[in-house]
Amino acid sequence: MDHENVTVTRGTRSTLPIIVAVHSTLLGQAIGGCRIAHYPHWRDGLTDALRLSAAMTDKAALAGLPHGGGKTVVALPPGRTLDAAARRDVLHDVGDVIAGLGGRYATGPDVGTGPDDMVVIAERTGHVFCRPAAAGGSGDSSEHTATGVLAALRAICADRFGSAVLSGRRFAVLGLGRVGAHVLRMLAAERAILTVADVDETRRAVAGDATWVSPEECLTAEADVLVPSALGGLLTPATVPRLRCAAVAGPANNQLDAPETAALLHERGILWAPDFVVSAGGIIHATAVELHHETTEQATTRIAGIASTLTGILESARATGTTPLAAARTAARLRLG
Numbered sequence: 001m002d003h004e005n006v007t008v009t010r011g012t013r014s015t016l017p018i019i020v021a022v023h024s025t026l027l028g029q030a031i032g033g034c035r036i037a038h039y040p041h042w043r044d045g046l047t048d049a050l051r052l053s054a055a056m057t058d059k060a061a062l063a064g065l066p067h068g069g070g071k072t073v074v075a076l077p078p079g080r081t082l083d084a085a086a087r088r089d090v091l092h093d094v095g096d097v098i099a100g101l102g103g104r105y106a107t108g109p110d111v112g113t114g115p116d117d118m119v120v121i122a123e124r125t126g127h128v129f130c131r132p133a134a135a136g137g138s139g140d141s142s143e144h145t146a147t148g149v150l151a152a153l154r155a156i157c158a159d160r161f162g163s164a165v166l167s168g169r170r171f172a173v174l175g176l177g178r179v180g181a182h183v184l185r186m187l188a189a190e191r192a193i194l195t196v197a198d199v200d201e202t203r204r205a206v207a208g209d210a211t212w213v214s215p216e217e218c219l220t221a222e223a224d225v226l227v228p229s230a231l232g233g234l235l236t237p238a239t240v241p242r243l244r245c246a247a248v249a250g251p252a253n254n255q256l257d258a259p260e261t262a263a264l265l266h267e268r269g270i271l272w273a274p275d276f277v278v279s280a281g282g283i284i285h286a287t288a289v290e291l292h293h294e295t296t297e298q299a300t301t302r303i304a305g306i307a308s309t310l311t312g313i314l315e316s317a318r319a320t321g322t323t324p325l326a327a328a329r330t331a332a333r334l335r336l337g
């Protein structure tokens, strides 16, 4: 078993399965979001928790954080909805399980939870981050995630095109949600040439002067860099042959449908920046400010470090003839000792 500790508890109030997976505390307290999502069976939620907590260990290690990886999954049976009282019960159950781990793991928002939910969990345990600023927390992490994405885009442009200047470069931003909208604003401020898309037509309101196209057109747009900013699983054996970009770097989690797809991108000469390196800005900011009481300036300096981390990974991949994914995993293993 790879994981240090996995607990599956029937919530005393909610009676729902509360799964907390602590993958590693080698570098420090394990961190990872609390996911409340539907699963055909709670064992599917367990599989998700095991996979996501292991990925968090790599993400935290490569971000230079004094933390390991963990994850909470509340597995909702199909069709089950939570009213306000039931949701509060679930969050208190989560808080009790985390409190029982005695500080080995702290949680934050993930799919199905947000900063306000962290306030409710905090009623049962102090091992929580990303509470709203008004509640003494570090608040919404999306702008900090976007700041890290910009650092990564400069690094990938420097590697691929020999210049970190973003002005005049063509980016296709797929997904204009919380992070994507910030990325778009920051790239527009750099006078980049922008093509954008979202399945939600109402997001057109934040597109500004960018060229709005369909998600399919955005995916296959002729661009210097494709910036996946929506959901995971975008890069597959079916989509990779259709890409017309030189590089891919964005915040969307789990962009590859399977690790083997990294090799397909490599064979096509498309430089892919591992998402778990690119998207670390939010977690860097939240843990620095909320768990380690650093200033925003200190956190911002750490986020800028995403550029040198990514540059090191890309150089090492080139030197060893491997994919950036393999080089990133090797770098994470080295940090873990």
Ligand SMILES: NC(=O)c1ccc[n+]([C@@H]2O[C@H](COP(=O)([O-])OP(=O)(O)OC[C@H]3O[C@@H](n4cnc5c(N)ncnc54)[C@H](O)[C@@H]3O)[C@@H](O)[C@H]2O)c1
Pocket (backbone or CB within 6 Å): 141, 142, 143, 145, 174, 175, 176, 177, 178, 179, 180, 197, 198, 199, 200, 203, 215, 229, 230, 231, 232, 251, 252, 253, 279, 280, 282
């Ligand atoms: N919020 C953060 O700080 C953070 C941190 C790390 C990673 N991420 C990852 O970044 C991605 C975006 O996060 P977010 O917080 O902006 O989420 P969000 O839900 O605010 O935005 C996602 C956007 O993608 C759009 N979308 C969904 N499916 C699409 C499709 N097929 N084609 C085009 N657009 C589509 C949605 O309409 C939405 O506007 C996610 O994968 C998330 O896991 C976010």
